[in-house]
Amino acid sequence: MPLMTNRRRFLQLMGTGAAAGAMPGFVSRAHAATPLTMQAAWINDAEFAGYFAAIDDGFYKNEGLDVTYLSGGPDVIPESSIIAGKADLALTTPDTTIKTIVDQGAPFKIIGAQYQKNPIGIVSLAKTPINSPEELKGKTLAVPPVNVISVEALLAINGIDRSEVNIVPYAYDPTPLLKGEIDASLDFTTNVPFTIEQSGEKAVSFLLYDFGYKTYNDTVVVTEEVLKTKRAELVAWLKASRAGWDANFADTTAYPPKFASTWFAGTGRTIENEVFFNGAQKPLMEHAGGIFTMDAEGIDANIETLGRIGIKATPDMFDTSLLEEIKG
């Protein structure tokens, strides 16, 4: 990769300019299909089942795309991949993306939203349940440092003083919750309750979304340059991805087992976990207008919520025109 970009600079310096517009090509799969690279937000799990389905079932190929899928992880900052030109589009959390646009003038556009309702929520054990922000008072809550700002917003929206909740880091391992070292944790509600029940406990959870923190998640983000130069491919990607998700949601138990020896191989997670995840995420993603829809109401809710934590979003950061094209 760096060789590619280096070479680009080198050629520019040499005045050829010939390679200047060329995007670095990843291992291309086949045929004359147009390559498109997507950067996921996390390791391979059911959160991305729709894309796996679209790749495996040839939906992208039918649209003339050769999609390269890059897995994510804690050190992968999806927006960085598109800034660096490693990927054409990335799945991101909207607060990060918009904060980067506002603070640093990053040339991003949001062209779709995978989750209508952000799946992050507060998870606790049923024997010591926490069902609302109010009940967090005096409790210890583990939060991934990245999401502290979201929790602070939740507390502010619900009129709770920040100092009344003891926030500690969360390192993706529910053991401290199970052992009672912490009272609750912030995680994907589509995921952790399964683990907790596997360990013989009952879990309860509530979405931040349901208590006023109304944001999307896994927003589809591109740079303005890619939006300009690859618009047709992006529309094709949205269309094929939607088809992938629709196929996946036709029966939420059907696809995860199909990926057992491919996409989900070696992740260390169980297929049962993925099936649970897949079922739990369906209601958070579905919209009458189809997967990825960003309606005016949703965009307003995002802008208002982010405004509460001092991130000044504007409607022009969301570009719904590509989604319009799929309908037509």
Next chain:
Amino acid sequence: MTRFGDHLATGVLILLLLAAWEVAGQLKLVADGTLPPLSAILLRLAAEWREYWPHVAATLYTASLGFLIGNAVALAAAVSFCLWPVAERIFRGVNIAAFTVPPIAIAPVLVIALDGETARITLAALLVYFPTMTAAMAGLRSADPRAVDLIRAYGGGPLRTLWLLRLRAALPAILSGFQVAAPAAVLGAVLAEFGSGARWGLGTFLLGSLGRAEPDRLWGIGLTATAIAGLGYALSATLAARTTSLNRAVNIGVTGPEPETANEAPLRRALLLAAAILMPLLIWQGMLFWADLSPIIAKTPMGVIDYLITGKTAASAQTRLLAALAETVPITIAGMLLGLGFAFALALLSFAAPLLMRALLPFALVTQTMPLVALTPLAVLIFGRGITVTLVITISVTFFAAFVVLAQGFAMIPKAAFDLVDAYGASTLRKLRLIAIPASRQWLFVAARLALPKALLGVMIAEWLATGKGLGNLLNQSRGYLDYGMIWTVAVVSILLSVLLYQLTPVLEWVGRSDRRDK
């Protein structure tokens, strides 16, 4: 005792310790069962080995390449520095920066700047470089000065001295460097896999397994990583033992640790210092230029100054940074003293009770390769989320490298010295006080140099994983907000802090020397 008897006793001790682990696990004595019994871990490992092997292969590949490349660069650098001491002065800043830059700070940058595999190998190699380079330097310089004279007297230049004497004399030190580097390579590989979106590798496997709340799986992964590192360690240690017995000087040596610079012209000294400071900045700027990254991600030295001092972000950045430093610095100083003390105590133990030490060594190795993120639940359940857990994590990150160097130093003490006090019927304790401790002094400073900058890393990891305060937490949050200005700032500040700590060791050395002269 016979050699066989020694091995037997060590084996029995190890078995006893393992049995204690098993009992503690079965009876859920530690943190309400968060420490699983050994049998449960091994049974699970055996049942799941098919799932393991592609991950093991990937980690082995990354770690081996990182180990090879890192060591090759380190040896080449050490030899160059030995031949041209001025080069060492000029590159001192680069060396310290390579050692002290927190992996958690550069991982996201490496992942962006290089493709996945190159990034992972680079991180592993980076962690390998410094321990081998310093150990090799110390070894090359420790060559018997009388033998150096002899070779020079026959007209041998620096190259011949290097070839005939220094390299061979440095072998035990180099191999002790490898002993530290082997676990470092594995840890680097696992750390890089953990975050970089890799499909395979024990780090990836660990990340996916974290959410399952199944400690036996996490321990299985950690122990597998340890086994790989242990293999590298054992190989280096065996070779080291073989060469050390031959190298042991036959008379009491009078080697000085480093060339003197006392008679140097002030101007020359100032220029070299300036070069040492400028060199990392030049490389930093140059690499960014070559990598051709967006200025949002890639902050140049001027970019950091703008972010922290002159730009519109300055006020907020300074406030956050100072608050974090106020939290982190005091604990770091306490942690480094404790870590070094612990290493010294262990090295003494390995001298006074070698059997016990050999039995403890495998367990010490586990702390080096067991990814801390897998141990976090155990650590917070036992030690809470206060200062204690930070200090414990800091000691565990700090002590190992220092211990290996010190133990090596004790092993290098000439036989004649012990024969002398043995003749007076000295007890082990007296031998320690009269010979071992004073003779290991120069090694103590090498150890301190390895340990001190690591202390900051330990504190930052603890803050990142357990306490949610200070510099580590600031770094982690900045990653989430794509705040590369702060990421680079934290990286630079942590390097500067470590340099400060690193510069403390010559002061200690100086105090140590004048103390000796007074006697």
Next chain:
Amino acid sequence: MQGLPLQFTNVSKAFSIKGKALPVIDNLSLDCPAGSFTALLGPSGCGKSTLLRLALALENEDSGSLRIGGDSPRSICRSGAVGVAFQDAALLPWRSVEDNIRLPFEVLGRKRPDPEKINGLIELVGLKGFEKARPGELSGGMRQRVAIARALATEPRVLLMDEPFGALDLILRRQMNLELQRIWSAKRPTTLLITHGIDEAVYLADRVIVLSPRPARVLADIPVSFSRPRGAELLRDPAFHHVCDRIAALLDPETSAASAAAEAATLDAAPVDAPAKAGTIA
């Protein structure tokens, strides 16, 4: 092969300790003709070893000049014409006895010497059977003998030795003295021997140079004209003891000033920088 003359002319050397200059050698001149055997005696710390290090190009003189066979020490040392044995054996602990003796050839970049030659040297210093032993397995005396064999290995035309027998017991030392005399007589390398043993110096050398306490100057230049080969019976000769006593008096700080003056007046020995005269003694 013929020995090479060794000449120190007005050599001075100072070390700087904490920024202060400490003179070690002060305007010293000494001329060792080709094939001569010179012993250097002097109080410890007087700068004897520095003199030797200058001749080996391990240090550079501050002023004056130093010539071996008319050439600079550095180029002579590089040519392999100089053999050296230090106070300490300075053996490489990982090399066997024979490999240690072979070391100078490797430093000089010469081809591997004939194994018979190495074995001959090992036999000469009485270490037959220890060819493959490592230094750690040898006694101090044995190690020192390896160092001497090593010094002789290159068939040097100049032999510089810094208390090579210091670590040996008296009996062994006598034996080694005999051996050294025999080897020297056969090849006649120009030899400079630094020693603390007055009897050793008188027994081996053509002349004994007595140095002053630091900074080193030549206090006395005493010719020793006993005929060669010198046998063990010389050690019982009253004339031998007479020379030894004279030197001992010079070295005794109580009497040295007076006796030095006396020596200068009475000795028929030539002034230090009169090579012709000194040469005739040998």
